[in-house]
Amino acid sequence: MAIDDLASTLDHRDNRATGESVVRARGVNVFRWSTALRQRVMLLEEIEWRVDRGQHWVMLGPNGAGKTTLLHLAAADSHPSEGTVEVLGKRLGNTDMRALREAIGLVDARTSRAIPSRRPVLETIESGAFNSIALQHQRLDASHRDRARELMAVVGLSDLATRAFGECSQGERQRILLARALMPSPELLLLDEPAAGMDLPSREQLVSALVSMAEGDPGLTTVTITHHLEEIPPTATHALLIDHGRIVAQGPIDEALTSESVSAGFGLPIDVRKASGRWTAAIS
Numbered sequence: 001m002a003i004d005d006l007a008s009t010l011d012h013r014d015n016r017a018t019g020e021s022v023v024r025a026r027g028v029n030v031f032r033w034s035t036a037l038r039q040r041v042m043l044l045e046e047i048e049w050r051v052d053r054g055q056h057w058v059m060l061g062p063n064g065a066g067k068t069t070l071l072h073l074a075a076a077d078s079h080p081s082e083g084t085v086e087v088l089g090k091r092l093g094n095t096d097m098r099a100l101r102e103a104i105g106l107v108d109a110r111t112s113r114a115i116p117s118r119r120p121v122l123e124t125i126e127s128g129a130f131n132s133i134a135l136q137h138q139r140l141d142a143s144h145r146d147r148a149r150e151l152m153a154v155v156g157l158s159d160l161a162t163r164a165f166g167e168c169s170q171g172e173r174q175r176i177l178l179a180r181a182l183m184p185s186p187e188l189l190l191l192d193e194p195a196a197g198m199d200l201p202s203r204e205q206l207v208s209a210l211v212s213m214a215e216g217d218p219g220l221t222t223v224t225i226t227h228h229l230e231e232i233p234p235t236a237t238h239a240l241l242i243d244h245g246r247i248v249a250q251g252p253i254d255e256a257l258t259s260e261s262v263s264a265g266f267g268l269p270i271d272v273r274k275a276s277g278r279w280t281a282a283i284s
């Protein structure tokens with residue numbers, strides 16, 4: 001990835017106030033009907049969470065903890081069963097979710113699965129302009145195509161413009177999805193396991209890209225789900241640990257991400273360390 005180019009592709013929003021809340025969840029419960037269990041299952045319970053503009057959160061927790069469910073609330077992709085969620089100052093259930101999503105960039109497995117496998121890479125990236133799977137031809141113009149090409153170069157995929165999305169490797173798809181999510185210069189960027197399937201150099205490029213974005217755009221807010229502490233960019237400011245649908249720890253990253261909290265979250269004795277801005281975890 002041409003990391004140095006990345007910051008220049010983003011809108012500079014330094015003049016906007018930091019400190020205002022971008023995501024605010026109050027008293028949130030999410031339950032779904034399980035056909036297998038024939039009963040209501042709680043996916044999230046008593047969630048209190050506030051993300052302010054300019055913050056960079058990482059979300060950690062075991063498989064099935066509720067991370068993706070929580071991220072999809074922040075993505076204005078679903079509603080809470082109880083409680084309230086505000087995203088970019090708009091209350092979910094009380095606003096046009098589609099319009100709201102246009103200011104949000106999302107990289108996740110559901111989007112990846114929804115993209116038609118025959119769609120060329122360039123068009124896949126373009127579809128992010130309005131954060132929809134459908135290509136909104138009537139709204140797309142030459143400037144969108146230029147931006148898609150620019151972002152394709154930034155993530156190092158210029159050679160793949162006409163390749164079908166379904167024919168790309170997992171690591172390439174993740175980079176395509178990142179470029180797609182950046183199309184609208186989102187105020188809020190949400191990444192669900194963005195390094196999944198990436199080799200080590202690609203993962204390190206992704207970390208550099210996240211650092212470059214955070215440093216180049218003080219108005220950008222991000223939430224990144226990861227399983228690996230090694231993937232946490234040094235620019236991360238806050239962490240949230242979740243287990244069985246409940247928040248176990250949250251706050252400024254140095255306070256929230258400790259051996260104690262991570263051990264409690266994963267139910268294993270885990271030794272968490274930080275050196276030169278990067279994190280590692282090992283069974284202790």
Ligand SMILES: Nc1ncnc2c1ncn2[C@@H]1O[C@H](COP(=O)(O)OP(=O)(O)O)[C@@H](O)[C@H]1O
Pocket residue numbers: 032033034041043061062063064065066067068069070
């Ligand atoms: N629509 C649904 N109906 C029932 N259970 C669900 C539904 N969606 C997710 N789940 C369950 O909710 C739990 C949390 O899921 P998820 O948020 O995807 O976890 P994570 O991303 O932390 O791995 C999992 O046990 C999952 O199987």
Ligand SMILES: [Mg+2]
Pocket residue numbers: 067068069192
């Ligand atoms: Mg998940």
